[in-house]
Amino acid sequence: MMSTSYLLAEVLPMSWMPYFPTYCDDMMDAFTAVPDPYDRVYENIPASTHMLAPKPDCKHCGAKRFQYEANGFCCRSGKVKLAHLEPPLELKMLYTSSDPNAVHFRDNIRYFNGHFSFTTLGVSLDNKYTNMKSGVYTFRAHGQIYHNIFSFGPTQDGPKHLELYFYDDDPGLQHRFQRSPNLDRDVIRRLVDILKDNPYSETFRNLGGVDDLEEYRIELNTDMRLDQRRYNVPISSEVAAIWVEDSELCKYFERSIVLFGNDNKRYSTQPYYGCYDPLSYPLFFPRGEIGWHPEIPKKGVSLNEMLQSRRSGRQSLGSYTNSRLCVSVRDYYCYKFQMRRGVFNTMLYGKRLFQQYVVDMYIKVESSRLDYIKKHQEQIRADLYQGVVDSLQAGENRADEVGKRTIVPSSFIGGRRDRRRRYLDAMALVQKYGKPNIFLTMTCNPNWDEIISELEPGQTPRDRPDLIVRVFRAKLEDLKIQLFKRHIFGKVATYVYVVEFQKRGLPHAHFLLIMEGRYKLTCPEQYDCLISAELPDKSKYPELYKMVVKHMMHGPCGVLNPKNVCMQKGSCKNYYPRPFNVSTLQGKDSYPIYRRRDDGRRAKVRGQELDNRWVVPYNPYLLRRYNCHINVEVCSSIKAVKYLFKYIYKGHDRASVSIDEVDSDRNIDEIKQYRDSRWVTPPEALWRIYGFDLSQIFPSVRQLQLHLPNMHMVSFPAGANLDDVLSQEGASKTMLTEYFEANKKYELARGILYKDFPSYFVWMSGGKYWKRRDERMQIGRIVSAHPAEGERYYLRVLLNHVTGATSFQDLRTVNGIVYSTFREAAERRGLIESDNTINECLDEAKVFHMPSSLRRLFATILVFCEPSNVRGLWDRHMEAMTEDY
Numbered sequence: 065m066m067s068t069s070y071l072l073a074e075v076l077p078m079s080w081m082p083y084f085p086t087y088c089d090d091m092m093d094a095f096t097a098v099p100d101p102y103d104r105v106y107e108n109i110p111a112s113t114h115m116l117a118p119k120p121d122c123k124h125c126g127a128k129r130f131q132y133e134a135n136g137f138c139c140r141s142g143k144v145k146l147a148h149l150e151p152p153l154e155l156k157m158l159y160t161s162s163d164p165n166a167v168h169f170r171d172n173i174r175y176f177n178g179h180f181s182f183t184t185l186g187v188s189l190d191n192k193y194t195n196m197k198s199g200v201y202t203f204r205a206h207g208q209i210y211h212n213i214f215s216f217g218p219t220q221d222g223p224k225h226l227e228l229y230f231y232d233d234d235p236g237l238q239h240r241f242q243r244s245p246n247l248d249r250d251v252i253r254r255l256v257d258i259l260k261d262n263p264y265s266e267t268f269r270n271l272g273g274v275d276d277l278e279e280y281r282i283e284l285n286t287d288m289r290l291d292q293r294r295y296n297v298p299i300s301s302e303v304a305a306i307w308v309e310d311s312e313l314c315k316y317f318e319r320s321i322v323l324f325g326n327d328n329k330r331y332s333t334q335p336y337y338g339c340y341d342p343l344s345y346p347l348f349f350p351r352g353e354i355g356w357h358p359e360i361p362k363k364g365v366s367l368n369e370m371l372q373s374r375r376s377g378r379q380s381l382g383s384y385t386n387s388r389l390c391v392s393v394r395d396y397y398c399y400k401f402q403m404r405r406g407v408f409n410t411m412l413y414g415k416r417l418f419q420q421y422v423v424d425m426y427i428k429v430e431s432s433r434l435d436y437i438k439k440h441q442e443q444i445r446a447d448l449y450q451g452v453v454d455s456l457q458a459g460e461n462r463a464d465e466v467g468k469r470t471i472v473p474s475s476f477i478g479g480r481r482d483r484r485r486r487y488l489d490a491m492a493l494v495q496k497y498g499k500p501n502i503f504l505t506m507t508c509n510p511n512w513d514e515i516i517s518e519l520e521p522g523q524t525p526r527d528r529p530d531l532i533v534r535v536f537r538a539k540l541e542d543l544k545i546q547l548f549k550r551h552i553f554g555k556v557a558t559y560v561y562v563v564e565f566q567k568r569g570l571p572h573a574h575f576l577l578i579m580e581g582r583y584k585l586t587c588p589e590q591y592d593c594l595i596s597a598e599l600p601d602k603s604k605y606p607e608l609y610k611m612v613v614k615h616m617m618h619g620p621c622g623v624l625n626p627k628n629v630c631m632q633k634g635s636c637k638n639y640y641p642r643p644f645n646v647s648t649l650q651g652k653d654s655y656p657i658y659r660r661r662d663d664g665r666r667a668k669v670r671g672q673e674l675d676n677r678w679v680v681p682y683n684p685y686l687l688r689r690y691n692c693h694i695n696v697e698v699c700s701s702i703k704a705v706k707y708l709f710k711y712i713y714k715g716h717d718r719a720s721v722s723i724d725e726v727d728s729d730r731n732i733d734e735i736k737q738y739r740d741s742r743w744v745t746p747p748e749a750l751w752r753i754y755g756f757d758l759s760q761i762f763p764s765v766r767q768l769q770l771h772l773p774n775m776h777m778v779s780f781p782a783g784a785n786l787d788d789v790l791s792q793e794g795a796s797k798t799m800l801t802e803y804f805e806a807n808k809k810y811e812l813a814r815g816i817l818y819k820d821f822p823s824y825f826v827w828m829s830g831g832k833y834w835k836r837r838d839e840r841m842q843i844g845r846i847v848s849a850h851p852a853e854g855e856r857y858y859l860r861v862l863l864n865h866v867t868g869a870t871s872f873q874d875l876r877t878v879n880g881i882v883y884s885t886f887r888e889a890a891e892r893r894g895l896i897e898s899d900n901t902i903n904e905c906l907d908e909a910k911v912f913h914m915p916s917s918l919r920r921l922f923a924t925i926l927v928f929c930e931p932s933n934v935r936g937l938w939d940r941h942m943e944a945m946t947e948d949y
Contacts (some may be wrong), residue, residue: 069353085606104592105594106608107690109605109684109685113513113691114542114689116131116538118131122135125142126404127139127404128590130538132538138398140362143363144398144399146292146293147296149296151350151410152351152792154257154258155350159414160521168251169248169251170413175244176255177347178345179228179243179244179583180255181343182225182226182268183213183226183333184211185344186208187208187209188205189204189206190204190567193568196216201526202568202746203423203745204567204569204743204745205745206739207745208739211340212331212333213321213331214331215323215324215328215329215330216271216282217277217278217326217327222242223479226264229264229268230269237253237256240543255347261350262346262350262352263302263304265352267303272579277325281308281323282306282319282322283305283323285303286320286337287317287337288303288338288357292354293780298352298354299356305317313747335427335431335432337357338353338356338357340355341354347410348411348414351554355482357388360396361391362389362390362391363887370389382794392432393432397422397425398754398755412528413520415523418528419527425753426744426748426749427749429753430752431474437473453753471736472738479734480734485767486560486562486713488845488912489574489765490560490761491709491911491912492765492844495911496558499560499699500577501578501699501700502576502585504574504575504695505573505574506539506543506549506690506694508539509530510525510570512539512692514535518531519531526569528855529746533756540563553577554582554823555580557578557579559577559760560576560709561573561575561760561905563759564752565748567749568745570747571620574711576699588648588649588656589648589652595658595683595697596658596679596681597642597676597681598659598660598663598665598679599665599666600684601665602665612679613667616679617667617674617678618638619640619641619674619678620669620672622636622641625670641678641682642677642678644658644660644661644662645657645658646661652700652703653704654702655701656698656701681696682695704944706911706913710914713759717935765844765845766822766844767845768819768845768847769799770800770857770859770863776868795831799827802827802832805833805834806821806825807868807869813825813834817867820843821834822842823837823842825837826842840902846864849907852927859875861901861904877889902925905921906937906944910944915944916948918941919945922937922945925937
């Protein structure tokens with residue numbers, strides 16, 4: 065005991081964990097005074113669960129705010145203001161009443177909406193999570209969502225879709241009862257009466273008595289520009305025109321969908337049509353209210369400004385919008401999905417239809433961004449600077465002939481390039497600060513009081529994904545304060561976190577923390593002061609005991625439940641139940657083996673009696689404070705930390721698609737691949753619509769350009785004259801060339817390596833120059849180069865070792881002699897003697913790359929780099945190349 069307490073006194077300073085009690089100056093005496101020193105992990109836990117502080121409603125639009133939400137995030141600080149219409153009283157009663165018909169309506173609202181929708185829904189759903197008989201219903205959609213509208217006319221199957229409206233003046237309504245026999249007839253009658261004021265319904269009912277339908281045409285207006293700040297309900301003459309063959313009304317609408325009688329054609333309603341929402345969701349838009357379209361003006365923008373913008377060509381039709389003048393699709397739905405006092409928001413009462421709607425609208429938001437990227441592939445080209453010059457020499461002076469394949473850029477959040485960039489940035493932190501010390505995962509508790517208290521009568525948390533994501537995000541912000549400002553685990557040097565969404569939709573966040581030197585965790589005694597993997601004493605800590613049983617017990621699985629989701633090939637993929645262990649041990653290249661005593665404590669979990677072997681490691685303070693699943697692990701001893709970062713940066717749940725997959729036309733379309741492979745759940749959709757961060761890294765990482773002379777990237781508009789591109793101001797400036805200039809200008813700069821430059825200087829992208837850093841912190845990462853790239857690779861070797869260079873030529877100069885290649889200069893400096901540079905390359909790659917990539921790199925080195933000691937290289941790096949065996 066004496067030796068153990070002395071060790072703790074040495075490694076645990078008094079300020080190490082502010083939430084633990086203050087002990088007397090002699091920590092040894094304090095420690096020995098505790099009957100069970102391991103119980104210190106339970107000391108000073110909160111008396112109650114954390115509750116979000118109330119916040120005033122938005123002063124601009126009156127929306128309810130949760131703690132840590134900016135005032136105006138709902139309406140862009142008053143720039144977005146949309147008209148609101150109260151739903152018909154009868155429909156409002158169906159959404160709120162407790163009578164059996166209303167309950168039946170809400171329980172089957174997706175089917176009722178589908179029955180009355182003017183369009184058909186095309187979506188690939190994960191049936192496992194939309195099966196009403198198993199667990200929590202989740203509208204988990206795969207790929208795109210389509211809303212198609214069919215032409216009309218007599219068929220053998222009878223009327224369907226919008227044709228049902230043709231016969232709604234028939235009091236018997238047999239056409240509707242036969243189409244949906246499982247839906248309550250009284251509710252159908254009530255909805256028919258409610259929707260008679262809908263302009264689309266009114267238009268189609270006019271065809272109910274027509275005999276020669278095949279001679280008729282219906283032209284649906286897709287370009288309605290009602291000012292939604294004041295009103296947004298069209299009349300029937302504004303939504304559709306009906307005419308007989310050869311009628312002059314065929315040019316009635318500027319842009320439209322034309323439906324022909326009985327020609328069996330299908331048309332898609334595009335996301336940027338104003339009629340997209342009312343045609344697809346009549347139960348949310350019973351009066352035919354116009355949904356989002358690209359020409360909704362922001363508050364303060366006049367009609368004249370809109371007309372002038374349209375005439376000047378700055379305002380694009382389709383899925384694009386002038387963000388300065390008009391409300392973007394994301395801002396529109398962020399405004400719509402808010403709670404406001406005295407305002408009945410029909411969507412928030414829609415239960416499963418609300419789930420479908422938010423997923424649909426997020427895909428619309430994302431589609432608008434992807435459409436913009438796709439449209440501008442031809443307008444914005446990027447090529448190597450030297451490539452532009454070659455084109456000129458060949459007699460080509462138009463930029464239209466210079467370009468690349470269709471790509472999803474790294475600026476698109478959630479794309480493959482974005483995830484890879486973030487992963488590499490995080491690993492750059494590991495290179496500078498060392499391995500992470502703590503791995504923490506926090507999962508939303510849908511039964512938090514802040515969620516339950518906001519539910520309407522009859523609602524469950526799964527009916528309100530908006531509440532789930534907003535409350536979780538607020539709790540997440542509070543956790544960040546505890547970790548990074550109150551320093552409950554000690555001072556954090558650097559961190560990354562990523563928010564993901566389970567297949568059921570619940571959000572969870574993964575944190576990786578790298579602690580400052582004196583707070584790093586190095587021995588089992590420290591682990592025991594931070595983490596418990598046992599059931600607490602029920603009599604001493606009754607509330608904590610309940611939370612451990614509710615949130616931190618794995619399974620049961622194995623022989624107790626062979627069908628549990630964690631079971632793979634007959635065993636638990638998480639290795640539960642863990643063995644009993646008298647004391648905590650340092651794991652070898654793994655997580656610690658935590659103390660799990662066979663102390664007789666048991667808890668009944670999901671029908672089985674479980675003991676300490678089933679407890680997921682947790683921190684009692686955080687568990688008691690947040691009342692949710694919050695797993696805390698020490699990861700200092702994990703050897704291959706890149707697997708942790710790969711795990712948290714794996715991205716949203718997607719089907720496996722190769723980024724280089726070629727389509728039938730031999731094209732590579734990354735946008736289509738991304739769309740076809742994504743899965744979206746309602747909480748993720750709302751998280752993105754609300755604009756919450758999916759990840760964060762501290763300190764930030766600046767990617768540093770690496771290019772040979774005159775081989776940097778240049779962006780220019782299609783159709784530009786390449787002579788003008790070359791002569792424009794700043795065309796020849798890059799981070800690297802301006803690094804050389806800074807070395808000429810600043811004496812301080814001459815002793816700093818290129819990769820360390822962002823720690824001392826700030827890159828000003830507007831003027832393209834480096835400025836002395838006054839505050840904040842940033843680290844640099846030179847983009848990677850492969851040995852097979854030759855000169856570019858050796859340029860990187862020089863930049864990693866040589867300071868003060870003022871030009872590319874200066875880098876090639878050694879002892880006054882200018883060498884013709886970067887490789888020769890590196891050789892003369894002794895940077896690639898005895899395979900040193902190859903070892904450096906592989907050492908760096910070990911941090912970032914998976915074993916399969918390392919093996920390919922090793923093979924490339926053998927082919928292209930002619931190493932002198934192949935066996936020595938193999939022996940040194942074999943373990944990293946075989947981690948997956």
